[in-house]
Structure formats: C-alpha cells, structure tokens
Amino acid sequence: MxxxxxxxxxxxxxxxxxxxxxxxxxxxxxxxxxxxxxxxxxxxxxxxxxxxxxxxxxxxxxxxxxxxxxxxxxxxxxxxxGTYGVCERCGRPIPPARLEVRPSARTCVGCA
Known part of the structure; x- marks a missing residue:
C-alpha cells in the first residue's frame, strides 16, 4: 500500500x-x-x-x-x-483545518 x-x-x-x-x-x-x-x-x-x-x-x-x-x-x-476525514456522526467532510490541529478527529466541529 x-x-x-x-x-x-x-x-x-x-x-x-x-x-x-x-x-x-x-x-x-x-x-x-x-x-x-x-x-x-x-x-x-x-x-x-x-x-x-x-x-x-x-x-x-x-x-x-x-x-x-x-x-x-x-x-x-x-x-x-478511505473514511479518514469524514465525520462519524453526520457523514460530512471534516474541515482540513480541524484535521491539521487534531489529526485523529472523528467528527466535524459541529458534531463535536
């Protein structure tokens, strides 16, 4: 891989x-x-x-x-x-800025 x-x-x-x-x-x-x-x-x-x-x-x-x-x-x-960067709650993309600060984020800011 x-x-x-x-x-x-x-x-x-x-x-x-x-x-x-x-x-x-x-x-x-x-x-x-x-x-x-x-x-x-x-x-x-x-x-x-x-x-x-x-x-x-x-x-x-x-x-x-x-x-x-x-x-x-x-x-x-x-x-x-292939699901990295996808909110586990709402299914929308997690903003790149959030992933930059918290690379292991499972949810977008709105769902956090």
Whole structure:
C-alpha cells in the first residue's frame, strides 16, 4: 500500500507518542522500583508527598498517551478504509483545518 501524506503524518505522530509513552512507562517503573526499595512512609517523609505527586502525574500522562495512541491507531485504520476525514456522526467532510490541529478527529466541529 503506498503511503499517503496523511498516513505518513499520522504514523510520524504515532511514533512520537509511542516514544513519549515508552519514556513515561520507564519513569513510572523507576518510581515503583524506588518505592519498593525504600520503605519510606509517604505521610511522614517530607519528600514522600512530592514523590507520590510525581508518580501520579507520570501515571496520568501515561494514560493520556495511551489514549492518544488508540486515537491515532483508529485514525490510521480509517485512513486505510478511505473514511479518514469524514465525520462519524453526520457523514460530512471534516474541515482540513480541524484535521491539521487534531489529526485523529472523528467528527466535524459541529458534531463535536
């Protein structure tokens, strides 16, 4: 299958998001490993709240990245079927400006 500019853009963005989620996953694993090695009581450790907060932030960013990957995978699937850029609700074309800002958009602005 020849690569279209749209597909190449979606794949490039997916690669970036995948690399970011891999880094976040490694960071989260490091936090968990550090927590297992150190029996510090977060409640009474002056650094504990910071560590717990950072771990929570990384976990949230990882979940967002995983959702973004799923959205990009779905967009790549639509591109392969020839339905990319078509609103899933009303069936009208999604404006190019919306796809430029949000390449994984499933709906036009009016239906969003």
């Amino acid at each position: 020849p690569t279209t500019p749209t597909r190449a853009r979606l794949e490039a963005e997916r690669d970036e998001v995948l690399a970011r989620t891999d880094r976040l996953r490694a960071d989260l694993d490091a936090f968990r490993a550090a927590s297992e090695r150190d029996n510090a009581d977060d409640e009474h450790d002056p650094e504990g709240a910071t560590i717990a907060f950072e771990r929570s932030q990384v976990a949230t960013l990882l979940r967002e990245g995983e959702r973004r990957l799923a959205d990009l995978d779905a967009a790549l699937e639509r591109e392969g079927r």
